[in-house]
Amino acid sequence: DTEVTQTPKHLVMGMTNKKSLKCEQHMGHRAMYWYKQKAKKPPELMFVYSYEKLSINESVPSRFSPECPNSSLLNLHLHALQPEDSALYLCASSQAGAPDTQYFGPGTRLTVL
Amino acid sequence: DAKTTQPTSMDCAEGRAANLPCNHSTISGNEYVYWYRQIHSQGPQYIIHGLKNNETNEMASLIITEDRKSSTLILPHATLRDTAVYYCIVSAYTGANSKLTFGKGITLSVRP
Numbered sequence: 477d478t479e480v481t482q483t484p485k486h487l488v489m490g491m492t493n494k495k496s497l498k499c500e501q502h503m504g505h506r507a508m509y510w511y512k513q514k515a516k517k518p519p520e521l522m523f524v525y526s527y528e529k530l531s532i533n534e535s536v537p538s539r540f541s542p543e544c545p546n547s548s549l550l551n552l553h554l555h556a557l558q559p560e561d562s563a564l565y566l567c568a569s570s571q572a573g574a575p576d577t578q579y580f581g582p583g584t585r586l587t588v589l
Numbered sequence: 590d591a592k593t594t595q596p597t598s599m600d601c602a603e604g605r606a607a608n609l610p611c612n613h614s615t616i617s618g619n620e621y622v623y624w625y626r627q628i629h630s631q632g633p634q635y636i637i638h639g640l641k642n643n644e645t646n647e648m649a650s651l652i653i654t655e656d657r658k659s660s661t662l663i664l665p666h667a668t669l670r671d672t673a674v675y676y677c678i679v680s681a682y683t684g685a686n687s688k689l690t691f692g693k694g695i696t697l698s699v700r701p
Contacts, residue, residue: 574619
């Protein structure tokens with residue numbers, strides 16, 4: 477089983493709202509990733525957690541706040557977003573061992589009004 | 590910046606083999622070649638990876654040149670459902686995780 481699940485599938489929020497995206501995997505993977513994909517562009521890495529610790533932050537604005545409560549779960553907390561943050565947010569996981577193949581979830585389509 | 594270059598687009602007839610090329614002339618010895626595809630508005634789907642040897646699985650074959658500077662993904666019998674953007678990515682495991690840097694990919698259109 478190589479399934480990564482993401483909820484919700486779609487999210488519409490105002491600029492003053494606080495919301496969270498959720499990602500879950502039950503493959504025993506120890507690395508989890510958040511990517512952002514704007515329309516007609518390739519995915520771009522935002523954050524990486526390894527063994528539940530934040531290991532990479534690609535200079536993402538603080539209005540995006542990741543959290544890894546346990547090895548199976550990854551959240552992305554959103555606050556005071558801008559309309560330009562509207563995008564497909566993708567979660568991925570990998571075993572944290574070479575070769576480190578990443579498996580992606582279906583994504584959350586976020587619209588900021 | 591992505592470390593790979595791919596043509597922008599290609600098409601092939603349904604039932605025929607699709608050969609998707611990728612150049613990665615600056616690949617390091619510990620970097621794997623990964624192929625993913627993304628069908629419109631879905632998450633990227635892992636297809637195959639390789640280090641030095643050619644690889645085959647139920648989806649595709651990966652041919653890596655001896656100098657590792659280029660590779661070709663082969664879909665042996667393309668179907669309409671194979672229409673997607675295909676990404677060739679080189680990446681190494683860092684000891685804690687891997688980092689995928691997506692380029693623009695190649696858009697494969699399979700025609701009936």
